[in-house]
Amino acid sequence: MPHTLAKNLSLIAAIDLGSNSFHMVVAKAHHTEIRILERLGEKVQLAAGIDEARMLSEEAMVRGLECLKRFAQLINGMPAGAVRIVGTNALREARNRNEFIQRAETILGHPVEVISGREEARLIYLGVSHTLADTPGKRLVADIGGGSTEFIIGQRFEPLLRESLQMGCVSFTQRYFRDGKITPARYAQAYTAARLELMSIENALHRLTWDEAIGSSGTIRAIGAAIKAAGLGNGEVNAEGLAWVKRKLFKLGEADKIDFDGVKPDRRAIFPAGMAILEAIFDALELQRMDHCDGALREGVLFDLLGRHHHEDVRERTLNSLMERYHVDQGQAARVERKALHAFDQVAKAWGLEEGNWRDLLGWAAKIHEIGLDIAHYHYHKHGAYLIEHSDLSGFSREDQQMMALLVRGHRRNIPKDKFAELGDEGVKLLRLCVLLRFAILFHHIRGTQQMPKVQLQASDNSLDVAFPAGWLEQNQLTQADFANEAEWLARVNFVLSVR
Template identity: 85%
Template sequence: FKDGKITPARYAQAYTAARLEIMSIEHALHRLTWDEAIGSSGTIRAIGLALKAGGHGTGEVNAEGLAWLKRKLFKLGDVDKIDFEGIKPDRRAIFPAGLAILEAIFDALELQRMDHCEGALREGVLYDLLGRHHHEDVRERTLSSLMERYHVDLEQAVRVERKALHAFDQVAEDWELDDGVWRELLGWAAKVHEVGLDIAHYHYHKHGAYLIEHSDLAGFSREDQQMLALLVRGHRRNIPKDKFAEFGDDGIKLIRLCVLLRFAILFHHIRGTQEMPQVVLHANGDSLDVLFPDNWLDENQLTQADFGLEAEWLTRVGFTLNVR
């Protein structure tokens, strides 16, 4: 409806586009079932008010009213002629498209009635921020659900997260990581670094990165999600330096986070609750020094070999790991 003209053909095109979008999820929603449907935001509210003004309900949206409103729009033929009660002038241009989308939802989900909720996007943002203030971060709930869905070893995730954050605290200042979301990002990556194992062991770091990048993760910005996916992608074997470089100056910090994550995973490569030593980390530019207690590495040859291989992997991205 770019030029404001409303015709049955254009409306049908908008309706069809909406139905195609809904097709990918409508079957799953039908399986879930529901008792009532709630709509939020201004367009649904405006449609409900228009139906109420026309004598088709008390503010809710209903299937009969949608059909009546569609016929009325066709008679008007132009968005500038829309003068329904409750519709602000700045909403007229998007009103026909909103109606087509809502009708598509009603048909796809076989709805007869939808009530309106005053809460919408802005209230959702405030809810999220308040939740973080009261230590009820929606992002933590999101990751917990992801871990449960893909059967993550929770004990191992806790061990790796604890060690990664302890390592972070030792080097954050030297690596200029003591601002922003870096500590949280490292903790999140430690929690979910093994989600890809539920698909296949071979290249599971790539499977995990794909899942994280392409899943709907409530509470995460698109950039946070891409960074998180990249850390999971780089937590073993080769680090895709070109992918990190796409984040500009932040790419260097992300590689440093990746190094800390890899250190924590190697530290707990042998799973279990066995006593592990206290280690001291020192960071300087593109190098990380890891100091174990005297003779500990000599007595734990597998761990020593693990870190020897890791040092070789890191040299490929111009990074030096010194373990002694």
């Protein structure tokens, strides 16, 4: 369900479909500033509904959907692109996530994006950096979620390192504290599991160093509140306070008996798991103090949305970096992009492509369609598709990457029609984009060494008519042969290409 950005943003909203809680913020946007008008959050514990086969239960889906019905009232009538909804670890993990996403989109009227762990980390850092004072030093940011924990080292507004680990307060509760019993042995198991996860990133974090440590999750806020209530701090988390909270947990013995000031009743069950993870972080990274910040993923989503509106789109920087890394012929990429977008503008209405971000998708794919050449010429379209689908591309959702990958996979030779068919109605539109991309690439087959003529395009359901100036094709037989071959390739997917 691609979307387009609202032309005049006034009210904007972000919804974070987290593994533990769903959160929404509504804000008023003015130039590059945001004023929060409304915050909503509900415990849904989506991750608790994922079984060993990675299937999300109907019960968990209903919990989430009932919450979204309440959220929907606040965004009712907001234009496409003014609302961004992101799903995190639970939806990354659930094999049947599409069922939940379709039902959620029906309720909300806006697309749901499932983002990667590193993209989640980028957005968390964006939210934190816009919430705290702008200082020159480096920050370590940790966010303990329901199913994953994100780590970022950044300076000012720029993340320098982004990591996401498979450990969270809901998933660890399910694994180590399912019945609510808190024992030293169970706590040690959870702590050790977290330390093992951290081993994969702790050296990289230490190499970069940092000047202050910030925690951006409810777990860290709750632990800081418990430490403050004990008179051992002012809301920050410190090593002495962690040790005191752990001893108190062992004395209590059951999650239901947790009575720390500042810890809400609905957080008691997941509190021990969050404590074990946070203590492991303190020990692995040799921390003495971590301060809490209210800004997090949802605020980052708002600022990212605002940046797109003000032409500060991280996605463009990501693609430019990708092109440099894989030594793309930038002149050819620009020629193909211009021609593809010019063709799009001629046929968008006839092909039902005016609503949504279809034009953006086509432009992005045109920019990077040749990245696979840096691997090998043979099957370079397949190499390129793999790189696009499996790279961490800042600013892009998983769906964006899958669609771009499919366009690049299908830009030459045989079109994988089954892959397009799997996408239903969106697959039909994506196939039309693929036809336009292939047209633009063939049009510039000679790579800028010849002045190309203006052409007129007309489209109907499964056909494209391309009109060259009279006599031009007869005088340029390579182009004529290219398009004759292309008509045969497109016929295999029941598409008619007429060139005259």
